Amino acid sequence: MTTTKSTPMSDADLEVMYLIHDAFRRDSERLARVAEKGVPEDPATHDAVLLGWHGFSRELHQHHMIEDEFLWPLMRTRLGQEPDALEVLDAMEAEHSLIDPTLAAVEDAFDDREHGPDVLAERLDAIVHLLRSHLAHEERDALPLVAGALTSEEWHQISKDALRKMSLSDVAATTPYLFEGAPEDRIRLVFSELPLPLRLLHRFWWEPRYRHARRWE
Numbered sequence: 001m002t003t004t005k006s007t008p009m010s011d012a013d014l015e016v017m018y019l020i021h022d023a024f025r026r027d028s029e030r031l032a033r034v035a036e037k038g039v040p041e042d043p044a045t046h047d048a049v050l051l052g053w054h055g056f057s058r059e060l061h062q063h064h065m066i067e068d069e070f071l072w073p074l075m076r077t078r079l080g081q082e083p084d085a086l087e088v089l090d091a092m093e094a095e096h097s098l099i100d101p102t103l104a105a106v107e108d109a110f111d112d113r114e115h116g117p118d119v120l121a122e123r124l125d126a127i128v129h130l131l132r133s134h135l136a137h138e139e140r141d142a143l144p145l146v147a148g149a150l151t152s153e154e155w156h157q158i159s160k161d162a163l164r165k166m167s168l169s170d171v172a173a174t175t176p177y178l179f180e181g182a183p184e185d186r187i188r189l190v191f192s193e194l195p196l197p198l199r200l201l202h203r204f205w206w207e208p209r210y211r212h213a214r215r216w217e
């Protein structure tokens with residue numbers, strides 16, 4: 001990576017991370033409600049819950065993949081021999097690897113129409129619990145390390161590399177997911193960093209399509 005400038009990272013740089021974490025928290029509340037009430041019997045509502053679940057699980061996988069591939073390895077080279085900091089990075093990766101099988105277990109419960117309903121609530125509770133504690137841990141211990149170790153230019157390069165790695169259909173699913181229900185000022189901050197063609201696609205195609213699909217309720 002070649003960077004000529006080295007501007008310290010700002011809160012605005014990290015906003016995209018906080019926004020996606022808040023989107024996961026938004027859906028963790030929905031998952032907790034499904035755990036409490038069960039999946040409705042009627043096929044249309046059942047499909048809406050599944051559409052919501054698949055969107056959530058796809059975005060969470062993708063987010064962790066981006067962190068594991070682009071963020072934590074760069075942080076490791078930066079933090080070198082600082083044992084406390086490396087411990088935090090180890091914990092981030094370990095928590096990701098606990099979350100993945102928990103997502104798969106929920107997926108299995110949704111797929112198994114016969115026995116799945118018996119275990120679904122317990123498995124949903126597990127993912128909700130793991131995810132909330134992971135997000136809190138990352139925000140408390142890992143993001144301050146990121147802000148102290150990387151420059152703003154490096155952070156934006158990671159975003160560019162991640163965007164390049166994603167297919168257009170990944171990006172089409174992610175932008176409306178990220179912005180759903182978020183305050184306008186936070187949306188504006190992150191939206192303005194997207195390349196113009198993606199902003200146009202989001203505004204005129206991806207967001208209306210997302211809004212019109214029935215999900216969760």
Ligand SMILES: [Fe+2]
Nearest residue numbers: 017063067138
């Ligand atoms: Fe994160």
